[in-house]
Amino acid sequence: MSGRQTDALDRLWHAYGLDVPDGPVQPVDLAGLFGRRAPVVLEIGSGMGDSTAAMAAVDPDRDYLAVEVHTPGIANLLDLVDRCGLGNVRVAQGDALDLVRGLSEGVLDAVHVFFPDPWPKARHHKRRIIQPAHVALLRSRLTSGGTLHCATDWAEYADGMRQTLDADPELVDAYGGFAPRPAHRPVTKFERRALTAGRPVADLIYRRR
Ligand SMILES: C[S@@+](CC[C@H](N)C(=O)[O-])C[C@H]1O[C@@H](n2cnc3c(N)ncnc32)[C@H](O)[C@@H]1O
Numbered sequence: 447m448s449g450r451q452t453d454a455l456d457r458l459w460h461a462y463g464l465d466v467p468d469g470p471v472q473p474v475d476l477a478g479l480f481g482r483r484a485p486v487v488l489e490i491g492s493g494m495g496d497s498t499a500a501m502a503a504v505d506p507d508r509d510y511l512a513v514e515v516h517t518p519g520i521a522n523l524l525d526l527v528d529r530c531g532l533g534n535v536r537v538a539q540g541d542a543l544d545l546v547r548g549l550s551e552g553v554l555d556a557v558h559v560f561f562p563d564p565w566p567k568a569r570h571h572k573r574r575i576i577q578p579a580h581v582a583l584l585r586s587r588l589t590s591g592g593t594l595h596c597a598t599d600w601a602e603y604a605d606g607m608r609q610t611l612d613a614d615p616e617l618v619d620a621y622g623g624f625a626p627r628p629a630h631r632p633v634t635k636f637e638r639r640a641l642t643a644g645r646p647v648a649d650l651i652y653r654r655r
Contacts, residue, residue, distance in 0.1 A: 448529035458524040464567040466513065466540025466548075479536050480509040485555035488513065488540040488587075490575060491562050492636065495523025500632040501558075502535045513538040513545050543580060545636060549587045556593040557584050561636040564600035576607045581614050588654040593620070596650045597631060599640030604648035617652040625649040 447455070464479060477483045485508045492498045492512035502510040512535065515522050520537050524613070527535045538545050562575045571577075576596060584594060594617065598604050608624070611617055627649055637647055 447520045450525055451518055454528055455517070456523035458528055462524055462527055462536050463520070463586075464511075464536060464538040464539050464545075465627065466545045468544070470541070471544070471547045473550075473616050474545065475513040476509070476511070476549070476553055479511070479533070481507070484509045484534070485589075486511055487556045487558060488546070488554050488555065489560070491559065492519065492523060492537075493559055493561070493636070495526055495537075496524055497558070497560055497632045498535060499526035499532060499606075501630065502528050504530050504532055509534045509536070511536050511538060513540065513542045515540065517604055529621040534561050542575065543583065546583055546587055551586050552589050552592075554587045554592055556595060557588065559594075559596045560631065561597060561599065562603075564598065564603045566600065566602075571606075574603070574606075576603070576610055578610055578613065580608055585614060585616055585654055592595060592653055592654045594652045595628075595648060596633075596655070597637075599637065599645040599647045601645070601648070604650070606648050609646075611652050612649055614652075616655050618655055620651045620653050625651040 462597045474554045477485050487508055487510050492514045496514040498510050512523055519541050523537050559575060565571055565573045597606050640647055
């Protein structure tokens, strides 16, 4: 980690961080965490936190909860939160699915899954975040009309995501196919890299019935 990241982690984790323990499900009190009741967006696998910080900065009426396992990414997001003065961001460290299990049903306005690890080998597909049981869990935490937004540059995963999301009886495809790239999703390193390599990026935006 850079000195800046280490410093941000030391100073800000106690105020903005949430530890997601392994083992028994830990209930998460969103109103207590954010200190208010506002619509909440969950960003799964926030990486270096660039998307979370950029989206939260222009959307102060919603709260953003990022979950990530990678400590330097968490520290980088805390640094961005500090530098940009973002009161509507909290950062959870641990497994996203463990965090989601600790949320009550119907509490999320949106779930973002941007460039999840593609696990390209068939024998590793079971590690993918977008698969039927996980989608059912994520969808159960959305409000009625809440959005599940996924983006990937991995064409085969994009097709698999679409099949999985289409098969969920409680999700409706907001665009009747892949969505046009939404202007509100910031371009991250992963998207720039994909475009440079000639891999198109697919957005999938579904709503809970
Ligand atoms: C390919 S990166 C994309 C990062 C970011 N969304 C972006 O677009 O720049 C995927 C991220 O998901 C995180 N991740 C993978 N599995 C996770 C899990 N089960 N819970 C939380 N984060 C996870 C990884 O650590 C990694 O930072």
